[in-house]
Amino acid sequence: MQTSELLQSYLVDANTWDEMYKDASVREQYKKAVEFLQQLSIEELNKKEELAKKLFMSQGITFTVYSSGEGIEKIFPFDIIPRIITSSEWDYIEKGIRQRLKALNLFLKDIYSNQFILKDGIIPTEMIYSCPHYLREMYNFPVPYDIYVHISGIDLIRNSDGTFYILEDNLRTPSGVSYMLENREITKRIFPDLLPNNAVRSVTEYPNILYRNLVSLSPRQIKNPTIVLLTPGIYNSAYFEHTTLARLMGVELVQGSDLVVDDHKVYMKTTTGLQQVDVIYRRVDDEFLDPLVFNPGSMLGVAGIMSAYRKGNVAIVNALGNGVADDKAIYTFVPAMIRYYLNEEPILKNVPTYHLDRPEEREHVFNNIESMVIKKTNESGGYGMLMGSAASSEEIIKYKGEVLQNPREFIAQPIISLSSSPCYMNGKLQPRRVDLRPYALFGPDGIEIVPGGLTRVALREGSLVVNSSQGGGSKDTWVLG
Amino acid sequence: MLSRVADSLFWMSRYVERADGILRMLKINYASSQDDVQEFSWRPVLKIFTYLEDDKIAMLQHNTRGVLIYMVTDKENPNSVLNIVTQARENARSVQDHITKEMWQCLNDFYHTVRDEKLAPLLLKEDPITILDILIKQGLVYVGTTDVTMARGEGNSFINIGKFLERAIQTTDILDVKFSVLNARDIDAPSDTTYWKYMLLSISGYELYLRTYRGGFEAKNVVEQIVLSEDFPRSVIYSVNQLHRYFERLRGDRNNAAFDHLNFIIGKLKSRIKFSTPVSIMHEGLHQYLYETRAGLVEIGNTLTKNYFS
Numbered sequence: 001m002q003t004s005e006l007l008q009s010y011l012v013d014a015n016t017w018d019e020m021y022k023d024a025s026v027r028e029q030y031k032k033a034v035e036f037l038q039q040l041s042i043e044e045l046n047k048k049e050e051l052a053k054k055l056f057m058s059q060g061i062t063f064t065v066y067s068s069g070e071g072i073e074k075i076f077p078f079d080i081i082p083r084i085i086t087s088s089e090w091d092y093i094e095k096g097i098r099q100r101l102k103a104l105n106l107f108l109k110d111i112y113s114n115q116f117i118l119k120d121g122i123i124p125t126e127m128i129y130s131c132p133h134y135l136r137e138m139y140n141f142p143v144p145y146d147i148y149v150h151i152s153g154i155d156l157i158r159n160s161d162g163t164f165y166i167l168e169d170n171l172r173t174p175s176g177v178s179y180m181l182e183n184r185e186i187t188k189r190i191f192p193d194l195l196p197n198n199a200v201r202s203v204t205e206y207p208n209i210l211y212r213n214l215v216s217l218s219p220r221q222i223k224n225p226t227i228v229l230l231t232p233g234i235y236n237s238a239y240f241e242h243t244t245l246a247r248l249m250g251v252e253l254v255q256g257s258d259l260v261v262d263d264h265k266v267y268m269k270t271t272t273g274l275q276q277v278d279v280i281y282r283r284v285d286d287e288f289l290d291p292l293v294f295n296p297g298s299m300l301g302v303a304g305i306m307s308a309y310r311k312g313n314v315a316i317v318n319a320l321g322n323g324v325a326d327d328k329a330i331y332t333f334v335p336a337m338i339r340y341y342l343n344e345e346p347i348l349k350n351v352p353t354y355h356l357d358r359p360e361e362r363e364h365v366f367n368n369i370e371s372m373v374i375k376k377t378n379e380s381g382g383y384g385m386l387m388g389s390a391a392s393s394e395e396i397i398k399y400k401g402e403v404l405q406n407p408r409e410f411i412a413q414p415i416i417s418l419s420s421s422p423c424y425m426n427g428k429l430q431p432r433r434v435d436l437r438p439y440a441l442f443g444p445d446g447i448e449i450v451p452g453g454l455t456r457v458a459l460r461e462g463s464l465v466v467n468s469s470q471g472g473g474s475k476d477t478w479v480l481g
Numbered sequence: 482m483l484s485r486v487a488d489s490l491f492w493m494s495r496y497v498e499r500a501d502g503i504l505r506m507l508k509i510n511y512a513s514s515q516d517d518v519q520e521f522s523w524r525p526v527l528k529i530f531t532y533l534e535d536d537k538i539a540m541l542q543h544n545t546r547g548v549l550i551y552m553v554t555d556k557e558n559p560n561s562v563l564n565i566v567t568q569a570r571e572n573a574r575s576v577q578d579h580i581t582k583e584m585w586q587c588l589n590d591f592y593h594t595v596r597d598e599k600l601a602p603l604l605l606k607e608d609p610i611t612i613l614d615i616l617i618k619q620g621l622v623y624v625g626t627t628d629v630t631m632a633r634g635e636g637n638s639f640i641n642i643g644k645f646l647e648r649a650i651q652t653t654d655i656l657d658v659k660f661s662v663l664n665a666r667d668i669d670a671p672s673d674t675t676y677w678k679y680m681l682l683s684i685s686g687y688e689l690y691l692r693t694y695r696g697g698f699e700a701k702n703v704v705e706q707i708v709l710s711e712d713f714p715r716s717v718i719y720s721v722n723q724l725h726r727y728f729e730r731l732r733g734d735r736n737n738a739a740f741d742h743l744n745f746i747i748g749k750l751k752s753r754i755k756f757s758t759p760v761s762i763m764h765e766g767l768h769q770y771l772y773e774t775r776a777g778l779v780e781i782g783n784t785l786t787k788n789y790f791s
Contacts, residue, residue: 059582060574060589073593234575243577253578258483269484271635271789272735 006038006045009428017162017419018431019083029084029480032198036191037081042427048190049080049424055189061182063237077473078183079423080190083434083455084198090451090479093164093438096348097154098447099338101440104169104325106341108148111324112138122340123333130408131330132378133323135286137293141310144217145444148319151210151281153177153454156348156436158419165351165416167435169326169334172318173283176454176474177439178241181206181248183476184452199481201451206439207248209450210281213443214251217315218278225278227251228268230259232284232300242283256284261304264311279315280305286320328377328411329355351416357407365412369396374403374412387464389415418464421475423457433458435466436477451479482635486579488790489572490636493580494643496569497588500562501620502651503530507552508613509683514545516675523548529658531560546605553616554601562616566595581630584623591619641727642785649720650778655684656707657771660700674698681706684715701759704767708774709757717774718754724781725751731789739788746784750777 012018020030037045056062056075063074085093110117111128118125128134153174155167184203188195211227218225231242233255246253258268259277267274282289288298290306308314324330332353335346354361356374365372369388376384386399403410420431438453455475456466466472506526514521524542527533530552533541541547555561570592577585594600595616603612631637659680677698681687686706693710694702710716725747732740754774762770 057593058586058590060577060585234571239574243574246578247582251578252483253576254483255485258485271482271484271487271731272733 005042005427006429007034010422010431012420012431013417015160016417016431016433017158017160019419019421019434020431029086033082033084033194036194036197037429045080045424046427052078052080052186052190055186056182059182061178061240063240076179076468077459078186079432079457079459079473079475080187081422081424081429082187082476082478083421083436083457084478084480085436087480092347093156093436094449094451096164096166096346097438097440097449099342099344099347100154100166100169100334101149101152101442101447103338103341104152104171104334105147105149105442107337108319108322108325109143109146110341112321113140113142117337117340120340122336123330127329127333128324131324131327133286133321133327135321135324137306137310138319138321143319144219144312144315147442147444148322149325150213150217150317150319150442152318152440152442153437154440156438157351157416159416162419163349165349166334167351168328169331170437171322171326173285174437174439175238175241175283176437176456177206178244179474180439180450180452180454180477181244183454183474187476195478198478200478201481203450203452206441206450207245209441209443209448210245211249211251213441214249214279214281214315214317216444217317219312219315220276220278222278226268226275227279227281228254228259228277230254230256230280230282230284232256232288236283238283245281251281256298256300256302259302259305261302261308264304264308264313266302266305266308266314277314279317281317286323289316289320328353328375329408332411351413354412355407356403356410356412361412362403362407366400371415372412373415374399374410377409377411387415415464418458418466421455421457423459423475430461432461433464433466434475452477482579482639484790486576487635487639488786489576490579490639491643491785491790493569493572493576493588494640495647496565496572497620497623498644498647499560499651500565500569501617501624502648503552503560503562503565504613504617504620505685506530506655506683507549508610508617509679511545511549511609511613512682513675513679516679521545525658526552529654531558546609549604549609550601553604553613554595563595566592579636581626583626583630587619587623587626591616591623594619635731638727638730639789642724645720645724645727646778646782648715649717649724650775652684652707652715652717652720653771653775653778655680656704657768657775660767677703686713686715689713701763704762705759708754708762709759718751721747721751721754721778736788743781743784743788746777746781750774750781753777 010021012021020027020034026034053075056078061075063076107117117123118128149171151174153170153176155170156164157167158164180203214227215225229242229246229251231239231253233239243253252268254268260267260269260274266277266280268277284300287294289301290303291298291301292303293306309316332350332355335350338344338346354365356362356365365374372388374386374388386395388396391399418433418435421434422429423432434455434457436453436455438449440447440449455477456468456472457475458464458466458471459473460471463471510523510526520543522542523545524538527538527542527548541551551558551561553562556563558564570588573580573585573588600612627640631640674697678687681690690706693706706713706716708717711718711722713719728743728747
């Protein structure tokens with residue numbers, strides 16, 4: 001294939017797996033798309049980029065940043081070049097996630113009931129009880145169908161030889177799925193015919209599957225149970241996602257103030273009086289859900305909801321207390337869980353992880369700190385972490401001090417160079433680092449994963465941090481049929 | 482339907498209607514300012530649509546461009562089109578799953594148009610009517626989109642109740658202020674045609690007036706059309722009839738007491754207007770009549786809030 005202007009400055013880092021290029025030639029799965037892109041002039045591509053921005057703006061796919069008393073509308077940066085996954089890569093990912101999710105769900109069931117895994121010494125007991133996300137309120141409470149993790153967004157990355165690794169299990173209220181759906185809609189608009197020509201598998205089933213799962217969880221066996229999506233409100237940065245999902249499923253979008261609990265049942269306040277609520281898909285964190293049980297200052301939750309939940313009068317999705325399973329320190333035990341509960345070898349690998357409360361591991365990490373990333377076990381979104389390769393010596397000294405004060409709260413991993421994927425930047429394609437978050441739905445009929453997900457991309461050159469709070473963007477993610 | 486959602490739909494609709502009223506008012510008064518031999522005063526407009534003190538109004542009333550900027554793009558003015566459209570859109574944003582996607586996009590586009598930084602310099606330098614027309618059209622697209630796409634359920638009723646309540650209040654305000662300014666002059670001065678012409682134009686009632694009354698302007702005819710005409714879509718009686726029509730659709734098996742209570746209040750106001758004549762209104766005193774009508778409308782709003790939105 002000719003190298004056009006578009007590809008001229010595409011320089012793949014030597015120690016990086018590139019999703020598009022292999023030995024200076026375009027991989028099979030990218031060929032059609034690249035050919036198509038090469039037929040477009042820079043002006044046309046710029047126009048498409050412009051159109052994408054306009055579509056996001058006019059559809060209100062934005063989040064609001066409040067500064068100096070007024071709101072500024074921002075769009076999450078979107079790169080127009082899709083990230084392409086082959087069908088065999090996908091089969092492997094799908095199998096791996098299914099297996100992992102099954103084990104994690106069994107772990108939650110176990111840890112909140114018999115605790116066999118502690119008694120058999122697979123996981124040290126203090127790991128569990130020192131985790132702030134372990135909720136005693138969930139102990140000995142049988143959740144419907146034994147499902148805790150109804151919705152998950154497990155993050156994957158690829159190292160330099162292309163192997164997939166699990167970076168993090170998001171089992172609480174993972175966000176971003178609306179971007180999986182909206183990015184696809186934008187691609188349909190800016191690149192007509194490109195999707196069918198590439199036999200890209202559809203992601204539109206997601207809200208239907210989720211809705212079916214929610215209905216099947218209703219404690220009352222009635223024809224039309226009342227299902228609501230509980231949002232923290234319009235000032236939440238994921239508010240757009242909440243409205244999108246509510247709309248696509250046709251369920252009521254509620255805030256804490258719309259709900260009341262009476263006689264251990266949850267009701268919503270309507271124009272014609274109170275109406276009983278059966279299933280709550282909540283996007284409010286555990287600790288804000290019930291001011292009577294958790295954070296008493298929370299205005300986002302509903303007083304008494306926990307008692308209604310424990311009485312079995314309302315289903316809550318995801319279950320509470322899942323944070324104990326996606327804690328970054330517990331993460332290291334997931335391969336052991338898979339062996340313990342399923343008697344299988346893990347399909348998807350963990351990134352090697354050091355516990356900083358173990359002196360010999362801490363010493364190893366401190367001695368090799370320039371090739372390590374240190375993270376807080378309870379933080380997400382790229383907050384509170386230290387990139388050893390980029391930090392100044394003062395920062396490192398200060399951070400070490402923090403670690404020594406409370407080593408249980410930190411883990412370290414070798415810096416893995418994420419795979420790169422082409423992005424359209426200033427008239428040319430340039431490689432930028434990406435990860436992948438597929439969304440898995442766990443219902444009474446089993447686990448379903450729509451073929452696709454959210455590809456997050458570190459838009460700054462050389463950056464390895466893809467979080468949207470740290471200058472990351474996203475891409476449409478194609479799984480080929 | 483959630484009480485909060487009903488509340489937001491009601492206010493979303495009221496705010497769009499208010500923005501529309503303000504924009505039309507500005508457009509026609511601007512045109513009028515170009516047609517006036519004496520120095521044109523924006524005092525009535527500022528009286529109706531702002532919270533400004535009298536001395537501020539005195540400072541601003543002859544500064545046409547200043548008034549336009551203040552009324553359209555000023556962030557400090559809580560009743561500027563910018564702030565009203567922002568309110569409409571924030572309300573819409575919190576009920577996106579209860580309006581159609583098309584309606585949401587209309588309001589969102591309206592919002593982005595009105596907060597465009599290029600708007601203020603254009604209002605200062607270019608032809609303001611062109612700018613105001615662009616904004617008026619955005620509102621009309623919303624109204625049309627709502628009519629064509631919104632399902633005829635409870636939500637649609639609250640949207641229309643909000644729209645017609647706002648319109649009725651606006652019409653009584655406009656009429657009241659326009660006449661109160663006039664009290665100093667002779668109400669029936671037949672020569673003062675431009676005054677009535679522009680007032681009727683601002684509520685799109687000029688052509689209807691010409692067709693109905695033909696021979697020149699008379700205060701009692703103007704009052705008749707604006708208060709009592711069942712065919713004029715901005716008249717008080719038309720708005721109240723529509724409000725009642727959409728309210729009656731909320732009748733259901735539940736919440737009967739609340740419904741009956743409000744139904745009574747609306748019915749009472751409706752009868753009062755319906756059985757008035759231009760002569761009886763003038764006899765009672767136009768200002769007094771409008772004042773009581775307005776109080777009735779406000780009572781409807783408050784009762785709705787109490788019985789349906791909380």
